[in-house]
Amino acid sequence: MSDLPWKNALLTGASSGLGRGLALWLAKRNVKVYAAARRLDQLEALKAEAGDNIVPLKLDVADASAAFLAVQKLDQDCGGLELVIANAGVGEDTRPKKLNWDSVKKMIDVNVTGATATLTAALPAMIERKKGHLVGISSLAGLIPLPQSSTYCATKAYLAMFLESLRLDVDKYGIAVTSIHPGFVKSEMTAKNKPGSMPFLLETDDAVERMGKAMVRKAKVFTFPWQLSSIISLGSSLPRPLRTPLLQRLR
Numbered sequence: 525m526s527d528l529p530w531k532n533a534l535l536t537g538a539s540s541g542l543g544r545g546l547a548l549w550l551a552k553r554n555v556k557v558y559a560a561a562r563r564l565d566q567l568e569a570l571k572a573e574a575g576d577n578i579v580p581l582k583l584d585v586a587d588a589s590a591a592f593l594a595v596q597k598l599d600q601d602c603g604g605l606e607l608v609i610a611n612a613g614v615g616e617d618t619r620p621k622k623l624n625w626d627s628v629k630k631m632i633d634v635n636v637t638g639a640t641a642t643l644t645a646a647l648p649a650m651i652e653r654k655k656g657h658l659v660g661i662s663s664l665a666g667l668i669p670l671p672q673s674s675t676y677c678a679t680k681a682y683l684a685m686f687l688e689s690l691r692l693d694v695d696k697y698g699i700a701v702t703s704i705h706p707g708f709v710k711s712e713m714t715a716k717n718k719p720g721s722m723p724f725l726l727e728t729d730d731a732v733e734r735m736g737k738a739m740v741r742k743a744k745v746f747t748f749p750w751q752l753s754s755i756i757s758l759g760s761s762l763p764r765p766l767r768t769p770l771l772q773r774l775r
């Protein structure tokens with residue numbers, strides 16, 4: 525397998541799903557991956573599978589201040605991170621009649637505050653080096669409002685807008701910024717969904733391959749699969765009086 529343009533990478537949420545798949549994809553292509561997550565045992569199993577290119581890093585991005593300092597220190601200790609991927613994320617229903625504040629807060633802490641801390645910790649040093657690539661794993665759900673998903677959609681929309689705006693500031697320094705919006709992918713998060721409720725469901729390896737290639741070509745925004753992405757694009761373009769009744773019928 526050919527080498528990639530990065531010598532090292534920090535990847536959060538690396539213990540399962542897309543994060544684990546991306547860690548393996550990068551490590552097999554000679555990138556040293558600082559694989560971060562809360563479950564150290566899962567990271568050690570990942571290292572056993574992929575070898576020395578995986579460096580397990582116990583990290584809880586829900587504690588954004590601690591995560592920021594940890595990433596900042598890692599950047600200094602490793603001689604400069606070249607690729608930072610904010611992948612850690614959580615998704616749960618938000619049901620207005622039985623609002624669970626702990627669930628809402630967790631999604632904001634991880635998907636918003638934690639992702640922002642991950643992406644900004646090494647940024648000043650990247651700008652000094654005039655080299656680096658920041659990647660945020662958002663979602664197609666961040667592009668359109670969905671029933672019972674107000675918090676999740678909002679957190680992913682935040683990440684997308686943060687990355688879009690950040691790109692305007694750092695492009696002149698040679699820093700690449702990529703916002704990735706997957707559809708439904710087989711993972712721990714989607715395993716709880718009802719069968720048949722996830723159109724165009726992708727295997728993890730398929731999704732990882734698409735994401736990896738998008739990062740290599742430094743795509744600014746990458747949405748996939750195209751079928752679901754096209755439907756969402758069409759839906760979001762409808763006038764609100766037409767769009768709202770249609771969305772309210774979704775489950």
